[in-house]
Structure formats: structure tokens, C-alpha cells
Amino acid sequence: MPSHLFAGRPAQPPRPGSVDALITQTRRLRGDVDAVRRDTVVDDDDPQGRWQRALCDLAVHHLDDLGEHLGQLKEGLPAIPSPANGAPYRTAAHQPAPEPGTEHAQQTRVGSAEWNLLTDEVSWSDELFVIFGRSPEAGPLSLDELGSTLFVEDQPLLTAMVTACLVDGKAIDGEFRIVRADGRVRTLHMRGEPVLDESDGCTASMWAVLRDVSDLRRSERAVRETRDSLQQQRQIAQTEHRLAVELQEAVLPPWGGTLRFPHAAAGALDVAAHYLPSATSALIGGDWYDALELPDGRSMLTVGDLTGHGVTATSGMAMMLGALRGMAMAGIEPGPLMGWLNQLLETSVQPALGSAVCCSYDPARRVLSWAQAGHPAPLLFRGGHGRALQPPEGILLGATSGAAYGQREERLEPGDVLVLHTDGLTPRSIEFSRADGAERLLALAPRFAVARSAQDCVRTVIEEFGDTGREDDACVLVARVGE
Incomplete structure (x- = not known):
């Protein structure tokens, strides 16, 4: 122990x-x-x-x-993702205890026997009686009686081995299962040879060594089953990862460069975004970004994140992003829109928590209306300096029923840069000597001031955060107000 x-x-x-x-x-x-x-x-x-x-x-x-x-x-074992449910692998401390009454039998693993064909005498070692769970007073078993203790499926094997030994003089080497007198099943490995009579060369007796290999075979079976289980888990993880990537690629905006909308209006937005995968996890998360031109000439910007990883998270993200696009196209303002998203997440089959920020930009007035749900506030960069916008009221999506979400407005100026990001952009464990994620982003203000496009700003963010050992995936969206 x-x-x-x-x-x-x-x-x-x-x-x-x-x-x-x-x-x-x-x-x-x-x-x-x-x-x-x-x-x-x-x-x-x-x-x-x-x-x-x-x-x-x-x-x-x-x-x-x-x-x-x-x-x-x-x-060593091949690399394999952790079980989805986080259950630990069994260690030696968690192996089942020996069956009651088998401690001595497990220690006594090898016994010997000899069957004299001329005198019909049988001799067993004391250890063999223990292995068979048989009292020495009951006497050893003859070859015929030995066969009766075997599983029906294994009896032909023993018969073939004994026949080959007695008739053809071949050595015995095989395994079979027996049922002991106490009802326990044991697996025995038998090795033996014929003993020839010196006078006529015929088989006079047969000797054998029998070893109880039940524990050994049980361990081998456990190793085999564990290996098969690990292989299956790896295949499932690879399939899930592939499906999650395909679903994410199908849902997130396909544009890889920049967008400009409304296309022919003063104060139009130049928009670029990027998805940064996790550095430590093989599974895709529920992060999203999107930018959409609305029918009334306004623009919608959003980033968000659902808890979890894999197909469940990406399918939930697809549901949320689809609902968000539909409600934005219908003209619903960011604050009420967040309330509907919260209700949608509450009633979904796969319960989860989410954080999000949703912005509506009116290029005619250069006014940004926005709401948030437990999400980092947008960062506004102007004249080489940056600050976080004051967030309105809003808790995590799916956290409580009937939550109310506030809405704020911010007047933008030509050349302003707006940065939206998810909270996986920086590591959760940060050294004391380093600034947190928001401060590191705000420190990029001088570089944003000389950037010629939103795409240049995104490249700057990737240079700063792209090689960071993130525990989660992340999204960043940059919108630059035209001059």
C-alpha cells in the first residue's frame, strides 16, 4: 500500500x-x-x-x-488531449484491492506435478494444491480429472497438448483457464516434457510446471484496453478538432484583409480583425468577431467568447453570432440586443456562459453606441494616446434571468482607432514585472497613431501578442475612422 x-x-x-x-x-x-x-x-x-x-x-x-x-x-506514450470531462487517469493507488482470500494464492504462483503413466501415480507440489484451491487431503488430480476443471472452450487445448506430449514426445507449452473449487477462475501457464522409459523409449511419465498467470494476464489486458482507449480518445479528439475548425471557418467572417463601410460615406470605418489560436490547447474555443454593414447605413462591430472548447463551444458560438447578426439587421440597439442574447443562452440545450461587446456606429454623426456583457471594454486611441471606454451595466450572458444591459455613446473623430478584443489575448498568469493586457494594448498608442490602416494596427497587435503563451484562443478587431 x-x-x-x-x-x-x-x-x-x-x-x-x-x-x-x-x-x-x-x-x-x-x-x-x-x-x-x-x-x-x-x-x-x-x-x-x-x-x-x-x-x-x-x-x-x-x-x-x-x-x-x-x-x-x-x-513513452504519444501526445493525447485531456479527457473532455477532466477525469484523472487511474493510478496504482486507485487499483482494486485483491479479492478476499486470494492473498496467499497470489504469492504462490508456481507449482509442479508429475503423472506416472506406468503406475498411475500422481504427485503434486504443495504450491500446486494452493493454486488449484484444493486440499492436499483430497489428493492430486489425474490428467482426466485435470481436464474437468478447465473451461469447456479450453479443454480441447489441454487434450491436444497432453496427446502431443505422450504420443509424439513434444514439450508442453500453453495456457488454459480453470475453475477452482471455490468458484474463482484462474489462468495457468503449463510447461512440461515427457519422461521416456530407458528400456523401450516409450513415454513413462509426464512432468509439468504450472504457473498462475492470472494477475499477469489481467495486467496485460488492462494495458491493452487502456492503449485502445487512449487511441480512441486521440481519434475522437482529432475528429472533434477538425469539425470545430471547419465550423469556425464557416461561421467567422471570411475576409482576411480590411473592410470599409459604408463604402461611400464620410467618416466610414476601415475594419480589420484576426483570430489567434491557443498556444497550449489543441481545441478550438468559442471566440468570435464580426463586422456588418446594416440596412440603415450604420455599422455593427462585435467580439465575444463562450465558455468551453471544441464542437460544443463552436456550435454555440455559431448560434450566438447568427442571432446577433439577425437582430442587428432588424435594427435592435446594442443594449436590448444583449438582453435577447442572454435569454437565448439561458434556453439553449447546451448551457454556457458568454461575454460579448456589441457596437453600432453611425457614420453620419460619428457616434458609437455600445453595450457589453461581462467583457473588456473597447479601447479608444486618439492622437497617440489610448483609454478604455467607460462600460455600461452588463453581466455575463447566461448568468441570470432577465438581466438588464445598459448602453453608452461615444463620439468619434477622424483618425480614431477603436480596438475590441476577447480576454484570451493575454495569459491569465502574468509576471508582476509585466503590465496587464489592457495596459500593454494601450502602450501601442504611438504605433497606432502612425499606422495607415486598420490592418497595420492588427499586425502591430499580432507582433505584440502573437507569440504569447496564451491558455485560450482570442480575437482582436480594429476599426479606424476615416478622415
Whole structure:
């Protein structure tokens, strides 16, 4: 049982040097055991010698397996995304306890037997009685009785092995399952050889070593099932990632350069945007950006983010962005629009939380009307300086029923630069010596002042934040007021 000092700590990966040392020791031990096996003189009349040789054979066989497993441990597992539900993998501390009453049987793994065909005598070692769960007073089992303890499916295998040994003089090497007297099922590995009569060369007896490999096979099965499960999880993650990317690409605006709208009006907006993927996650999040020219000549700008990752988040983002576009085209103002989005998220099949900012810009008056839901406020840059707009009232989307969302107005001037972004733009854990995301963006004001387009401003943001180790994906949208 693991020490209580370490039971609550996660399992640590083995150091490469320690695994190399184990591989070297295993190879050395394998050579030593093989040397002992070669030096062991096997006499047909010497049960002890046959016992030793059989044990050496078993030891060499399992040392080969151990070497292979250590080699796999050294190579390590392939990279695989965490389970979607965050459930931890099982460690040794979480393995099921041994079955009651099997502790001694698990420690007694190898027993020997000999069946004399001339005298019908059978001799079993004490260990074999323990393995079979049989009382020594009941006596050993004959070959016929031995077959009756096997699974029906395994009986032909034992019959074939015994026949080949007694008739053709072939060695026995195989596995079968038995049902003990207490009803427990065990898997035994049997190795044996015929003992020939010196006078006529016929088979006089058969000896065998039987090893209980139930725990070994159970461990191998667990490893196999775990490997298959990991492979399946990797395939699911790859498929989900592909679907999420395709859905995101289908929903987000296809324009990769800049937009200008209204096209022929004074004070028109020059708009550019960019999506920045996460540096630490293989899954796509629910971030969005959009810019849309409305029927009444105004323009709509928005960025937002839904909690979660993968197809669920991107499908929710598609629903929210579709509803937002529809309501904006219908002329609904940003404040009431946020209220409808909150109600939509409340009633969705996949509950989630979201943050968003929505702006409506009137180029005729150069007035920006905007609302927000638990989102970073837009940043306004003018004359080489920047500031965050004072946010109106608004809590996260989906947080509560019937939430009210305020709306504010801001008069813009020619040459102004407006920056909207999601909160994944900067890492959540920032060194004390570095400014937070908003301050780092505001520090770009001098560079925005000399930029000739919104696209130049977006490039500046990417240069500053593109290589940052973000834990989440992010969007940035820049709108520059025409002069």
C-alpha cells in the first residue's frame, strides 16, 4: 500500500536515466539466468533438475517480456488531449484491492506435478494444491480429472497438448483457464516434457510446471484496453478538432484583409480583425468577431467568447453570432440586443456562459453606441494616446434571468482607432514585472497613431501578442475612422 505521504500526489513520469538503468539490469539478469539454464543438467530421474530448468525457462521468458515493456516505458506514450470531462487517469493507488482470500494464492504462483503413466501415480507440489484451491487431503488430480476443471472452450487445448506430449514426445507449452473449487477462475501457464522409459523409449511419465498467470494476464489486458482507449480518445479528439475548425471557418467572417463601410460615406470605418489560436490547447474555443454593414447605413462591430472548447463551444458560438447578426439587421440597439442574447443562452440545450461587446456606429454623426456583457471594454486611441471606454451595466450572458444591459455613446473623430478584443489575448498568469493586457494594448498608442490602416494596427497587435503563451484562443478587431 502506498505511503500516505504520497497517496494524494499525482504519479510522476519516470526519469529517463532510471529506465535506462532498469533496462541494463534486466538485460544483465536475463544473461545470468540464461547461463544458469544452459548449465543446468537435466536428468529424467532428477525432478529437482527438471524443476530448476523449467523455472529458468519461465524466468527467461518473462525477463524478455519485462525488457520489452521497459523499452515501451522508455519510448513513452504519444501526445493525447485531456479527457473532455477532466477525469484523472487511474493510478496504482486507485487499483482494486485483491479479492478476499486470494492473498496467499497470489504469492504462490508456481507449482509442479508429475503423472506416472506406468503406475498411475500422481504427485503434486504443495504450491500446486494452493493454486488449484484444493486440499492436499483430497489428493492430486489425474490428467482426466485435470481436464474437468478447465473451461469447456479450453479443454480441447489441454487434450491436444497432453496427446502431443505422450504420443509424439513434444514439450508442453500453453495456457488454459480453470475453475477452482471455490468458484474463482484462474489462468495457468503449463510447461512440461515427457519422461521416456530407458528400456523401450516409450513415454513413462509426464512432468509439468504450472504457473498462475492470472494477475499477469489481467495486467496485460488492462494495458491493452487502456492503449485502445487512449487511441480512441486521440481519434475522437482529432475528429472533434477538425469539425470545430471547419465550423469556425464557416461561421467567422471570411475576409482576411480590411473592410470599409459604408463604402461611400464620410467618416466610414476601415475594419480589420484576426483570430489567434491557443498556444497550449489543441481545441478550438468559442471566440468570435464580426463586422456588418446594416440596412440603415450604420455599422455593427462585435467580439465575444463562450465558455468551453471544441464542437460544443463552436456550435454555440455559431448560434450566438447568427442571432446577433439577425437582430442587428432588424435594427435592435446594442443594449436590448444583449438582453435577447442572454435569454437565448439561458434556453439553449447546451448551457454556457458568454461575454460579448456589441457596437453600432453611425457614420453620419460619428457616434458609437455600445453595450457589453461581462467583457473588456473597447479601447479608444486618439492622437497617440489610448483609454478604455467607460462600460455600461452588463453581466455575463447566461448568468441570470432577465438581466438588464445598459448602453453608452461615444463620439468619434477622424483618425480614431477603436480596438475590441476577447480576454484570451493575454495569459491569465502574468509576471508582476509585466503590465496587464489592457495596459500593454494601450502602450501601442504611438504605433497606432502612425499606422495607415486598420490592418497595420492588427499586425502591430499580432507582433505584440502573437507569440504569447496564451491558455485560450482570442480575437482582436480594429476599426479606424476615416478622415
